[in-house]
Amino acid sequence: MVELDHSFSTGKDEAYNWEAILDLDRIVPCVEGGRVVERTSPEAAKAEIKVRMGAMSLTFNGTVEVVERDDTAHRAVLRIKSKEKSGQGHANADVTFDLDDGGGKIHTAAQISGKAASMGEGVMVTVLDALITDFTQRLAGI
């Protein structure tokens, strides 16, 4: 299990951010290479993420779902379950958003196996950290 903490800033008020992070059609594309394939409910979707690893790319297919939400504290947990396309690997994560005015904090607890994990945990953590940092920067424009 890899656990990482990040913060983000949107410059927008908390109510706006709360609505935005719960809208999977807006939040999923903030992950580079991420897209919603199909909305299966207001709080769940089938999604895909394609990660370019230089010459090659790894594609993960799976689901993203809002599994916890506290509309008062503006805290939500998005659960990602995915499987490597044409491979045996998995990438699963619980991403906890804890909002405040103008932005918020993100806690990520991820489990990754397969080719991505074969880079070694240190490398995987570095890449995951860079991916989430990129995600937080994209959130600024949400």
Add this chain to the structure above:
Amino acid sequence: MPTLGPGDGTLTVRTQRTGAAAKAGHDLVIEVTSWQATLELGDSPSVTLTADPRSLKVREATGGVKSLGDDDIANIEQTIDDEVLKGAPIEFRSISVAVDGERVSVRGELQLGARSRQISFDLLLVGGRLAGSAVVKQTDWGIKPYSALFGTLKVADEVRVSIDADTGGQADG
């Protein structure tokens, strides 16, 4: 003036990966499949080379978390065209050529894209076979080295360009 091309030998570019996630990438040997060079070693020695920037083909890939498939290789070649060389001209013209036995020391002007600057390298001419290489630092020519995985995987700034060709005795001057 004697002219060399792909029928006489190979012109290759070797790239190496760097960055925190270097393990995820591949070191590449890329062949330039369309090029033309001249080598004159007479009273006024000179070396020229022109290469088609859209003729680069991946021949070897080592490292990475999985081996490259045909699609991956096609993607690399497309990336070279679209994001790295962008089809811009590649041309070298010598300014000075010094011949010392089998060693040919060359200094000249290399144009890569919009930028032109000097570069020096040595060639060996042994028994009609010409071989040598030059290190090209991409950023010196305004080329941003390719990077992926949010900047954690990069192609090293310096790439090695090598020639190995049979002059068939043409360059004996």
